[in-house]
Amino acid sequence: METESAISFTETENQRLISQMIRDFGAREIRPKMMEWDESQFFPIDLFHQMGKLGLMGVLVPEEYEGAGFGYLEYITAISEIAKIDGSIGLSMAAHNSLCSNHILQFGNEEQKQKYLPRLATGNWIGSWGLTEPNTGSDSGNMKTTGIRADDYYMLNGAKNFITHGKSGNVAVVIVRTGEAGDSRGMTAFIVEKGTPGFSSGKKENKLGMRASETAELIFSDCRIHASQRLGKEGEGFIQAMKVLDGGRISIAALSLGIAMGAYEAALAYSKERHQFNQPISKFQGIAFKLADMATKIEAARLLTFRAGDLKNKGIDVTRESAMAKLFASETAVEVANEAVQIFGGYGYTKDFPAEKYYRDAKLCTIGEGTSEIQKLVISRSILR
Numbered sequence: 321m322e323t324e325s326a327i328s329f330t331e332t333e334n335q336r337l338i339s340q341m342i343r344d345f346g347a348r349e350i351r352p353k354m355m356e357w358d359e360s361q362f363f364p365i366d367l368f369h370q371m372g373k374l375g376l377m378g379v380l381v382p383e384e385y386e387g388a389g390f391g392y393l394e395y396i397t398a399i400s401e402i403a404k405i406d407g408s409i410g411l412s413m414a415a416h417n418s419l420c421s422n423h424i425l426q427f428g429n430e431e432q433k434q435k436y437l438p439r440l441a442t443g444n445w446i447g448s449w450g451l452t453e454p455n456t457g458s459d460s461g462n463m464k465t466t467g468i469r470a471d472d473y474y475m476l477n478g479a480k481n482f483i484t485h486g487k488s489g490n491v492a493v494v495i496v497r498t499g500e501a502g503d504s505r506g507m508t509a510f511i512v513e514k515g516t517p518g519f520s521s522g523k524k525e526n527k528l529g530m531r532a533s534e535t536a537e538l539i540f541s542d543c544r545i546h547a548s549q550r551l552g553k554e555g556e557g558f559i560q561a562m563k564v565l566d567g568g569r570i571s572i573a574a575l576s577l578g579i580a581m582g583a584y585e586a587a588l589a590y591s592k593e594r595h596q597f598n599q600p601i602s603k604f605q606g607i608a609f610k611l612a613d614m615a616t617k618i619e620a621a622r623l624l625t626f627r628a629g630d631l632k633n634k635g636i637d638v639t640r641e642s643a644m645a646k647l648f649a650s651e652t653a654v655e656v657a658n659e660a661v662q663i664f665g666g667y668g669y670t671k672d673f674p675a676e677k678y679y680r681d682a683k684l685c686t687i688g689e690g691t692s693e694i695q696k697l698v699i700s701r702s703i704l705r
């Protein structure tokens with residue numbers, strides 16, 4: 321494990337400005353509508369176009385491709401501040417930035433970067449990223465969607481499911497099997513644009529939480545893709561996906577951190593206002609200790625997340641650190657949101673108060689981009705190798 325990295329515990333000016341901008345934007349554009357979006361599972365695509373204008377759809381994309389050109393510390397701040405307001409918006413922002421755009425940024429050639437990154441970074445286009453299939457989630461290396469080469473083209477057949485922006489995405493990065501079944505070097509990544517013949521979307525999921533983030537199937541039926549849409553070399557797809565997930569998991573840790581902070585702050589404020597037995601419930605040790613545990617776990621999640629981001633900024637391998645951050649922060653989000661509902665009592669179980677939404681949204685964080693069990697697999701393999 322890397323030990324020489326020193327994290328600054330002081331928020332940078334950029335981080336402070338990003339937080340303030342998101343708080344203002346969120347109060348105006350997200351808070352008033354988010355329960356309506358949640359109720360109706362409405363994906364607010366116009367909001368993401370607006371977020372593009374603020375640099376939030378290309379946080380890590382260099383300025384030469386019209387991105388904000390920030391690093392992971394600013395990115396963690398941005399995702400967590402958005403998620404503190406609405407986890408759904410944070411999830412969509414994370415999938416767009418760190419999965420789709422980042423895959424093209426890391427592994428695209430200059431022509432691909434010039435063509436796609438400005439559209440994605442400005443939020444004019446929404447991106448999706450397809451690895452998961454109906455029968456292969458954790459075991460993604462066993463995928464069945466195929467890409468068969470014939471001359472300068474690949475014919476894609478199969479389906480990807482649970483894909484964020486599966487319907488509304490203008491472009492998808494998808495990883496398909498181009499080699500032998502079971503061979504981790506037999507998979508290749510492609511950029512596929514919406515409207516390509518043979519490429520369509522299928523079922524949109526009706527979800528427990530993260531309901532304003534669209535999750536749907538991608539379907540490939542004799543979808544002919546030119547070899548110029550391939551990312552990197554044939555056979556590199558799985559390795560590329562794992563590298564993309566190293567960064568993606570930092571974004572899910574940030575998402576978790578934001579949800580936990582939102583739930584904690586709501587519960588803290590409520591505990592001071594709600595009176596029982598002639599005193600605020602925060603005066604009861606049973607409630608005060610819950611708040612102490614919540615605050616301590618959030619601080620630990622914050623440190624792990626920023627540490628992973630700091631190492632990533634330095635170009636150090638973060639497979640273990642991003643898995644640790646994602647595991648701890650996501651489990652913390654679930655625990656904190658659960659305690660927040662408890663502190664709100666009966667009101668916590670209603671949609672008139674924010675706790676129930678944090679509780680529903682938090683659970684996704686222990687599943688998406690690798691479940692908690694898979695994070696433990698990644699961490700233990702790195703410890704035991």
Ligand SMILES: Cc1cc2nc3c(=O)[nH]c(=O)nc-3n(C[C@H](O)[C@H](O)[C@H](O)COP(=O)(O)OP(=O)(O)OC[C@H]3O[C@@H](n4cnc5c(N)ncnc54)[C@H](O)[C@@H]3O)c2cc1C
Nearest residue numbers: 449450451452457458482483484535687688689690691693
């Ligand atoms: C809202 C949402 C958005 C998503 N967005 C995307 C996206 O944009 N792109 C994309 O590609 N995917 C996306 N996913 C898919 C997500 O990454 C998968 O759901 C996740 O990786 C788990 O796969 P699975 O659902 O098939 O579960 P499974 O792999 O079937 O796992 C079921 C259970 O078995 C456990 N398990 C499996 N293998 C092991 C093992 N070796 N050891 C111990 N336990 C194990 C798991 O931890 C889990 O508890 C999204 C999912 C959701 C719900």
